[in-house]
Each structure stands twice: as C-alpha cells, then as structure tokens.
Amino acid sequence: MNDQRPWWRPDGFLLYAIIYLTFIYLPVLFLPLFSFNSSKYIAFPLKSFTLKWYHQMVNSPSMLEALLNSVKVGLIVAIVSTILGLLAAKALTRYRLPGRGSVISFIMIPLVIPEIILAISLLILISQLDIPLSLWTVGFSHSLLCTPFAMLVLISRMEGFDNSLEEAALDLGENGWMTFWRVTFPIVLPGIVASLLLTFTISFDEFVLAFFLSSTDATLPIYIWSSLRFPTKIPAVLALGSSIFVISFFVVSFAEWLRRRGIKLESTSGI
Amino acid sequence: MDKSIISFSKVSKRFGTVTAVDQASFDISQGEFFSLLGPSGCGKTTLLRIVAGFETPTEGEILIDGQPMSATPPNKRPVNMVFQNYAIFPHLDVRGNIAFGMRKSGLTKTDLNKRIDEVLELIKLPGYGSRGSNELSGGQRQRVALARALIKQPKVLLLDEPLGALDKKLREQMQIELRQLQQQLGITFLFVTHDQEEALTLSDRIAVMSEGEVIEIATPAELYESPSSRFVADFIGSMNFFEGEVVDSKARNTTVTSELLGTIVASEVEQEFSSGTPVWIAIRPEKLQPQFESPENQAGYLEGRMGPSAYLGDRSHFYVHIDHRDEPVLVALQNLERSLGGISRPNQPVWLTWSPDALVVLSRN
Numbered sequence: 001m002n003d004q005r006p007w008w009r010p011d012g013f014l015l016y017a018i019i020y021l022t023f024i025y026l027p028v029l030f031l032p033l034f035s036f037n038s039s040k041y042i043a044f045p046l047k048s049f050t051l052k053w054y055h056q057m058v059n060s061p062s063m064l065e066a067l068l069n070s071v072k073v074g075l076i077v078a079i080v081s082t083i084l085g086l087l088a089a090k091a092l093t094r095y096r097l098p099g100r101g102s103v104i105s106f107i108m109i110p111l112v113i114p115e116i117i118l119a120i121s122l123l124i125l126i127s128q129l130d131i132p133l134s135l136w137t138v139g140f141s142h143s144l145l146c147t148p149f150a151m152l153v154l155i156s157r158m159e160g161f162d163n164s165l166e167e168a169a170l171d172l173g174e175n176g177w178m179t180f181w182r183v184t185f186p187i188v189l190p191g192i193v194a195s196l197l198l199t200f201t202i203s204f205d206e207f208v209l210a211f212f213l214s215s216t217d218a219t220l221p222i223y224i225w226s227s228l229r230f231p232t233k234i235p236a237v238l239a240l241g242s243s244i245f246v247i248s249f250f251v252v253s254f255a256e257w258l259r260r261r262g263i264k265l266e267s268t269s270g271i
Numbered sequence: 272m273d274k275s276i277i278s279f280s281k282v283s284k285r286f287g288t289v290t291a292v293d294q295a296s297f298d299i300s301q302g303e304f305f306s307l308l309g310p311s312g313c314g315k316t317t318l319l320r321i322v323a324g325f326e327t328p329t330e331g332e333i334l335i336d337g338q339p340m341s342a343t344p345p346n347k348r349p350v351n352m353v354f355q356n357y358a359i360f361p362h363l364d365v366r367g368n369i370a371f372g373m374r375k376s377g378l379t380k381t382d383l384n385k386r387i388d389e390v391l392e393l394i395k396l397p398g399y400g401s402r403g404s405n406e407l408s409g410g411q412r413q414r415v416a417l418a419r420a421l422i423k424q425p426k427v428l429l430l431d432e433p434l435g436a437l438d439k440k441l442r443e444q445m446q447i448e449l450r451q452l453q454q455q456l457g458i459t460f461l462f463v464t465h466d467q468e469e470a471l472t473l474s475d476r477i478a479v480m481s482e483g484e485v486i487e488i489a490t491p492a493e494l495y496e497s498p499s500s501r502f503v504a505d506f507i508g509s510m511n512f513f514e515g516e517v518v519d520s521k522a523r524n525t526t527v528t529s530e531l532l533g534t535i536v537a538s539e540v541e542q543e544f545s546s547g548t549p550v551w552i553a554i555r556p557e558k559l560q561p562q563f564e565s566p567e568n569q570a571g572y573l574e575g576r577m578g579p580s581a582y583l584g585d586r587s588h589f590y591v592h593i594d595h596r597d598e599p600v601l602v603a604l605q606n607l608e609r610s611l612g613g614i615s616r617p618n619q620p621v622w623l624t625w626s627p628d629a630l631v632v633l634s635r636n
Contacts, residue, residue: 162356162358164354164355164356164358165358165360165361167323167325167345167352167354167358168352168354168358168360168419169360169371170324170325170344170345170346171323171345171346171350171351171352171420172346172351172371172372172419172420172423173346173347173372173374173375173423174346174371174372174374175344175346182371183360183362186362187360187361187362
C-alpha cells in the first residue's frame, strides 16, 4: 500500500475534514474580522482598520458589568456543579449502589427537559417561595443544568479508576489525604479540568434560564441580545466576542499546559 | 523452628453470612517463602489483605514481628504488597513509581536516586527510570511493582497472584527470578496463588486452603507425596482414588484391601490406622507402570483396557478402563522416546503395577 499521497491530491476523508473545519470556524472568524472594520454596518466590503470598537467596549460599563456577571456566575456554577458531579461520579463508580441505573437516569433528566420548561417551572417555584430574582437564582438554575454534564464527564474519567491504586498508595505508607492528593487527584484531574471548562462554558453562554430568572443584573448573553436592537452597539459586541474568543483560547491552552507540566513535575523529581 | 515473623491466631473474617477465613492459626518463619494455595474463593486473598491491613479480621489477631496489628492501619505496617494487577501509578514514570513510598524516608535526593538505581539493577531494568508506565510490558510492570515494594525494605512482602497475568514462558522465568530475589534479600515472602504447580516450584512451605479453612501446611514434597486429606491429594497434581479398608497397620506398613486392587501393602505410611477403617487408596498417575503382559509374581496390579490418550509434549496421559469402575484410571508416562504410538492401541489389555511406597492411604471419614 502506498500511504504517501501528494498534498495536492487529498483523499476523500481529508477533504471532508477540511470542509467540516471550515464550516465550523469560518463564521467564528467573521467576528474578529468585522470587529476591526471601521464601518458600523456588518457587511462587505470592509472599509478600513480600526480599534475604536475595542475602545468603545472598554468604555461601556454596562457591557463590562454584564461580562463580569457572567464570569462570576460561570465560576461559581463551574465549581459547584463539578464538586456535585465529582461526588456523584465517585458514589456511582466506586460503590455498589442499589438502583444505580435509575439513579443515573434520574440525575440526567435535566439534560433532556427542554430548557424553556425548566425555566418556567423554576420561575414558578422561585416566585412561590418569594425568593427575589437575582444572579443567585441564575446561578442556581445553571448549576441544576450543569451538574449532569459534570457528572457525565467525571463518570467517564472515573469509570476505569482502579481501586487498587489507592490501596497501593496506602500500602506504600501514605495516609488517606496524601493518597487522594498524590494518586486520586492527579489521575482524575483531567476530568476535573474538563468538567470545569465545560460547565463554565455552558453557564457563560446560557440564555433561556438567565433570561427568565435574572432581574436587573443582566448576564452577557442577555446584554448581547438586548444590544441587537441598537445597531450602534453591535460592533462593540463583536469586539467583546473576539476578545472572549482569544482569551478562552489562551485559558484552555494554559490549562492543558498546566496539566501536562504537573504530571511531568511529579515524575522527574522522583518524589 | 526459626523465628516467627507473622503469626495468625484464630483469625476469622466474615462478610455477612459468608465466612471467608475460618479460624486460621499458623506461623510464618523469618525468611520463608510461604504460599497460600487454594481454588478461587477459598479465602487466600482475604487472608493476605488482612495481613496488609485492607481487611479487618472479624475475630482473632495477627502479629507481625511480635507486634499485634489490629490497631495499625495499612500505611503503618512493616509489610508491602505486589498487587494482582500491579497497580502501577499511571501518572508517574518508573522512577516516580519506585520513589512513591520513599517520601518520608529522609534520604537526600541524590541518595534516593542511587537507591532507585540499585533497585532497578536488582529487578533487571537498569536505565528504565524515565519510562512512562504505559511504555512497559506486563513483565516489566510486574518488576516495577516488585521494586516499588522492595525499596521500602519490608519485613514481609505480600504477593497477590503476581504472575497470573503473564504468559507461560515469562511466568516460568519470573518464578525463577522471584525465588532468587527472595533468597538474595532474605525477605519473607507471603505468596497467594491458585496455581499448584507455581506454589510447588516456589515455596518453602504451602498452606492449602479451601472454603476459608487452612486444610494443611507442609513442604511441597510432603504435600505431593504424602498429602493428609483427599482434598489436598486431589487439588495438588492428579490422583487416582480407590475405595478400600484397612486390614492391618504397623511400623509404617499398612495393609489395605479393596475390591479392585485386592489386598495390598502400602509402605511409608506415616499415619497408623485401626483395622476396619474405611480409607481412600490413592496413587499418582506417573507412579503407575503399564505393561502389556500379565504380571506373574506381582503382589498387586490392576488389569484394564487402554482408553483414550493425550499427548502433552513432555509426557503423555493414558486413560485405562477398569471393569466395575466408572472413572478411568489416569496413567502418566514421560515421553522419554520420541514415539509411544505402539502402546496406545485402543482396547489393548494392559496391566498397571506400582511400588508399595507409591500408595497413599487417606482416611475416608
């Protein structure tokens, strides 16, 4: 078999992969493209290069506040749902739980309930309980939504976890806490990082629940949605979108780098 | 007897209504290669895990080097374990795995690295320190698991079927290496296996277990040549059993009578029986000699017809049908010559003879 194909004659799968990736990423690339375009209309042809939309973005307190709100909610949701997911995943993978299957499907239900239904029922519940709408209610609903995702990610990571690894650490003289820290945590860490990133992202761009359950404090998706009515605000939104895109690219790369470095450090130091 | 390093006193372990270990009481001597042998589910692994501290005995006490262990957690016990699946830490390389237990050793980094290199030399993996755990073969993982435990210089090394996952050739090689390592280091090994051949090859002494009970503790030769019960005789190697009754028993010579064998004498019998005791008369397949002419002056023999045979390379198994006996008698012959085809004609009459010291007499009660 000749595996070496000349680059100008790609096979079908490669072609498919290229088309697929273009389809996914081309629209995203319009975002930075138009954010540097001096026209306030989002249309070709491009006019000239400008940074004024970035300037406008930085000088828009309501936009920055919405961003900050989203980040705050996202962080808390990521931490809460990852902890809950970790506990559930540990219980479901380590112990023989009676009715394991039904417990899993019961916890997974929020995944399949249409968000709008979830939003309405939560709104009814929260107003019945006389709890004022705030970022807290948004965070609560997002945690509800994100926990199953965290669980799925962590179950798949912990499914193959070999209990004898923890026993081996105990046997080699470590106590329970150090066993967790030196064995369990590093092995499950990629799952925890993946879960934190996933749940943060879900919360960060979630619209329906945030729309129903927030009060005057808007999250970013709600702010963006409301900006669409004012064409002058749109280029700044594009600038913000581009910035988030770049930042998240670096955050994910950094997380991955940190994870690999962490693994390497432990092994070469020997201890 | 040498100094005892592990002492079990009436150790029992129950899981709900299941008794995994029942009243185990025995001692293991310093420097001994001691095996726990039994079919799966006999409690041998539970007993090992009790020594390691992963299971608490329901009753009884274990002393390691004279110290009672019931209040000592696994991380404080002077024993280390090689796990069945090796439990190599996947996020650490070979050096990291071996150094894992040395965090509190107080060695400087240079000394520790020297120690690791020595241990790597010992397990014949020099220069493997920076290999990732996923770059190791089954045999190498096994060695790393061994090194990780040995660097701690335990008083007893616990091994939970460590060779089970290896292929036959590698297993045999590792058996020899384990034995050499044990003699070289002088550390007591407590070895769990269900493979009777492995236990015979490696051990100084073997404890045969069944359904939670320790049936017999003896050297490999004693277990094989003069087992003390039908279970042990049957579990270790193959054995042909005949029902019989004791006629007379004195000075290591026991006369027994049996419907198929007639009245015969078994020599070198340690136990004394009163006459009339119902017994099993047992004989190993390789201790039966087939011949194809009726023996004239032989005290006891068995007459039968050749049945199916199995060629096993180094030896052959023949099944001999005996009248009035459902089960064929198994005969094992070393394949000293290239072909034994001539003697395995089906239904050929055959006479089986034995020497009196080949017979084992076991009480049937």
